[in-house]
Amino acid sequence: MGLGSSKSTFPALQSVAKCETDKFMGTWFVIGVKPTYFEKTCSNAVEIYTRLPSTTSNDIDINFTYNKAEPITSPVKSLPQKGWLKGDNKDDTGDWVVSPFRPIKMPYTIIELDDVSYDWAVIGYPSREYCWILGRKPTMSEETYKDLISRLETKHQYDLDGLRKVPQVWTKAEREKRGLTEKDIPDEFLTKEELK
Numbered sequence: 001m002g003l004g005s006s007k008s009t010f011p012a013l014q015s016v017a018k019c020e021t022d023k024f025m026g027t028w029f030v031i032g033v034k035p036t037y038f039e040k041t042c043s044n045a046v047e048i049y050t051r052l053p054s055t056t057s058n059d060i061d062i063n064f065t066y067n068k069a070e071p072i073t074s075p076v077k078s079l080p081q082k083g084w085l086k087g088d089n090k091d092d093t094g095d096w097v098v099s100p101f102r103p104i105k106m107p108y109t110i111i112e113l114d115d116v117s118y119d120w121a122v123i124g125y126p127s128r129e130y131c132w133i134l135g136r137k138p139t140m141s142e143e144t145y146k147d148l149i150s151r152l153e154t155k156h157q158y159d160l161d162g163l164r165k166v167p168q169v170w171t172k173a174e175r176e177k178r179g180l181t182e183k184d185i186p187d188e189f190l191t192k193e194e195l196k
Contacts, residue, residue, distance in 0.1 A: 010127065010157055013125075014111065015094030015111060016111065016112065018094075018115050019093060019094040019110050022051060024049060024118060025060075026049060027136070028046070028121070029047075029168055030066075030132055031145065032148075032163055032165050033130075033131070034129065034131045034162055038077075039166075042066040042067060042077075043069065044066060044071045044166075045065075045067075047062055047063070047134070048062070048063040049083075050063070059084050060084070060085070061080070062082070063078070065078045070167075071168070071169035071170075071174075072171065072174050076178070079100055081099060082099045083099075084098075095107075095109060096108040106125075107125065108123060109126075110122070111124040112152075120135050121134045122134070122148055128156070128159065131152060131158060131163075133145065133149075138170055145165075149163070170185050170189060171191055172187075
């Protein structure tokens with residue numbers, strides 16, 4: 001997740017009614033994005049969320065890594081971020097604040113979520129300039145993807161001009177290099193050919 005202004009003339013985004021923080025933690029793949037500057041050409045974008053003890057200054061660490069351009073062959077970039085949970089109940093909230101670096105803090109609103117299995121989620125932005133469609137695996141069914149796009153447009157008043165699907169192409173070697181496991185990317189999601 002990159003950086004942008006949060007000023008907006010749109011109605012406030014509505015976060016999901018239920019989001020269990022601990023269930024949301026772990027590995028997410030960026031399937032679709034209305035991109036920030038950092039994400040206009042990215043591929044193999046992965047976000048890993050880790051909840052921290054209550055004694056730390058922030059609630060969540062986010063490890064965001066991606067290939068700058070083509071999957072595997074282009075340089076891997078990293079943008080570590082810090083997150084804070086908003087609201088009275090930090091165990092169940094879809095309203096967060098995220099900081100890619102000081103002093104910037106950006107709203108992070110979970111506006112759609114598979115609240116049963118936590119297989120997909122959509123993160124919105126007040127200005128509607130950005131959004132992120134996340135999945136637990138590198139691919140998402142076309143049916144689910146189109147449904148989430150429809151919700152963004154009809155329910156959340158998004159103009160999705162500029163939305164791009166993020167290429168996700170993985171080999172066993174790339175999975176290991178990025179510190180991911182077979183649980184994160186089962187072998188069935190790996191490309192059949194090892195890219196040079």
